[in-house]
Structures are given as C-alpha cells and as structure tokens.
Amino acid sequence: MGSLNAEPLLSLESIPEGALAEVEVRLGEDAESLILYRQAGAVRAWLNVCPHAGRRLDWAPGQFLKSREGLLVCAAHGASFELDGGLCVAGPCRGDALRPVAVEVRDGQVWLSPSPL
Template sequence: MESLKHPLPPHAESTAVATPLALLEHLADGGFAEAEALLGNDAESLLLYRDGDTVRAWLNVCPHAGRRLDWAPGQFLKSRDGLLVCAAHGASFELQNGLCTAGPCRGESLRAVPVVVRDGAVFLAGE
C-alpha cells in the first residue's frame, strides 16, 4: 500500500521563534534603548524610543556622517525640548518621525525600522 504524503504549508515548516528586541517593561516611557537586529543579511544597531504603549525604531545612524547617534552604547541624548540629539555633531531629530530639525543634516530623516509591540515585548514587524 502506498502512503500519501501531504507537504506542510510554507508557514508550518519553519520552527523559528521571533526574538524580542526589548521588553516594554525595561524601556522607560519617553526613554531610549539600543538593540541589535538582523535586517536582511546585516546586523544593525537600532535606536528604540518608547512613547506610552508605542515604540518607534530607527537605525542608530546619523544621516549627516553615518556615525552612531549614542554617546556610549545605548546612551542617547534628549534635549530639554524633547528632541533626540546626535552625540557626534549635535543634529536634533523629532521623535515622532525622525526628521532632523537642526544641525548639519537639517531636513534629512533617520531611517525608520518598523516594529510592533506584542505581549509586552518589541519585535521587528513581520516576525
């Protein structure tokens, strides 16, 4: 007797479990964190910013000179008026959309990385 094989649907063949970038409880409201993520084939440093139950993420790279935004790993500067400040050259970025409002890259934007908050953790969107 011949046995019939039924292939698994593509989504069922993968047993990979998404790894969270951060736990929401470890990210203060209005605070920043740095996370490492694999984007395509490249490991990238990400800047995470929490605003209530929402988290925004950008590549941790200033568009001015391609340097990291943090002054020490995971340590970011925030101005009194609530802008992210690049530690290298002082460019200031809005935290709603990553737009540079002052400094050498005025008018340029940080490169957004889509993330979602699920079950109290931050994940890359689509994972």
C-alpha cells in the same frame, strides 16, 4: 534570510515611558543597531545612523542625548531629531530624517514587524 521574528528585541517594560534604548538586530545579512523610543505605550524605531556623517547617534552604547525640548541629539555633530518621525530639525542634516524600522508591541514584548525597513 532567517525569520525576523524569531525572538523579541526586548520587553516593553525595560524601556521607561519617554526613554530611548538601543538593540542590536540582524536585518537580512547585516547586523544593525536600532534606536527604540517609547511613547504612550507604543514604540518607534530607527537605524542608529545619523544621516549627516553615517555615525551612530549614541555617545556610548545605548546612551543617548536628549535635549530639554525632547529632541534626540547626535553625539558626533549635534544634529537634533524630533521623536515623532525622526526628522532632523537642527544641525548639519536639517531636513533629512532617520531611517525608520517597523516594530510592534505584542504580549509585552517589542518585535520587528514582518517588513522591518
């Protein structure tokens, strides 16, 4: 398994405040899609997989639905996730949560943390 921190995922400035972004990354042997969410200069990340049916949450690559209440909405079946911790608060997987991935901001770039899952 190679170094997880070989290069940044993306620059912090490429994610507007309160916005969502998608990046492809290698976690061990697997290529994974991650959802990144920027709030107050910090970034949270989750695997781009809905716990309901195992499908991606974006309706097109990197294009996410956000409700007026600020919830991330799965494009497949409408599950709604709060963006503080990824908890499903409405829909078919209520009570489940998105799987977090540890990231950090260094020198204006978003990086995987040494322990990504």
